Amino acid sequence: MTLGDLVVLVLLGRWALGTLRDDERQVRVGQDPVFRSTGDEDLPRDPQDCVGTAEYVSARTAPGDRGTPRIGGGTAAYRAAMAPLARTAVRVLLGAAVAGAGVLHLTTQRQQFQAQVPDWFPVDEDLTVLASGVVEIVLGAAFVALPRQRRLVGALLAAFFVVVFPGNVAQYVEGTDAFGLDTDRARLVRLFFQPVLVLLALFGGGWLQRTRRR
Numbered sequence: 544m545t546l547g548d549l550v551v552l553v554l555l556g557r558w559a560l561g562t563l564r565d566d567e568r569q570v571r572v573g574q575d576p577v578f579r580s581t582g583d584e585d586l587p588r589d590p591q592d593c594v595g596t597a598e599y600v601s602a603r604t605a606p607g608d609r610g611t612p613r614i615g616g617g618t619a620a621y622r623a624a625m626a627p628l629a630r631t632a633v634r635v636l637l638g639a640a641v642a643g644a645g646v647l648h649l650t651t652q653r654q655q656f657q658a659q660v661p662d663w664f665p666v667d668e669d670l671t672v673l674a675s676g677v678v679e680i681v682l683g684a685a686f687v688a689l690p691r692q693r694r695l696v697g698a699l700l701a702a703f704f705v706v707v708f709p710g711n712v713a714q715y716v717e718g719t720d721a722f723g724l725d726t727d728r729a730r731l732v733r734l735f736f737q738p739v740l741v742l743l744a745l746f747g748g749g750w751l752q753r754t755r756r757r
Contacts, residue, residue, distance in 0.1 A: 626752070634697070634747035635687050637740075641700065642683025648676025658721035661713035678703060686747065697748015704740045711737055 648656050653672055660668040682703060685696045714721065715730040724730045745751050 630747055633743055634693055637743050637747055638683045638686030641679050645676045645679030648672050655721045658719040659710035659714050693748045697744050701741045701744040708737050
């Protein structure tokens with residue numbers, strides 16, 4: 544996960560520091576800090592590349608208004624401003640983690656992952672691990688690098704987590720030790736993390752957004 548952490552720091556570091564500096568400047572002059580998607584040299588010029596907020600910014604900016612979109616007005620506005628950032632953070636972190644897991648499929652943890660291939664699965668265990676590793680690398684990298692395709696990639700990633708879930712079930716049913724899961728309790732608890740991964744993939748892909756009431 545060290546490589547994944549470095550990727551996240553590189554991708555989000557400028558935005559986080561730039562936003563903090565802008566908030567500090569507003570506080571020093573006695574203003575109530577508000578998030579601004581433009582106007583700071585440390586933030587990307589394209590809001591879509593920053594936090595995937597093109598739709599949100601366009602909704603907050605009146606037609607013909609070329610000024611800087613501002614977000615303020617209490618808790619609801621704050622949550623609306625933070626939601627795109629949270630989705631982007633989940634997308635980048637999850638994508639990096641999945642890509643990193645895919646690399647482990649092909650290298651040091653290759654035998655460990657074979658323990659999750661059910662005995663009844665008709666394809667060779669090693670081939671299954673290699674193929675799933677390649678899929679994870681592709682989906683994970685795409686989730687990080689292609690923000691405009693996040694809905695498609697998020698849906699594919701969620702579907703992938705569902706497809707491989709029988710492997711987790713097989714590890715519990717067959718009592719196979721792998722990844723430090725050497726007790727039935729540990730293997731059972733692991734099963735409950737898979738739905739969480741599905742939800743994170745959908746959230747990071749923008750599928751779990753609240754619709755505004757008119």
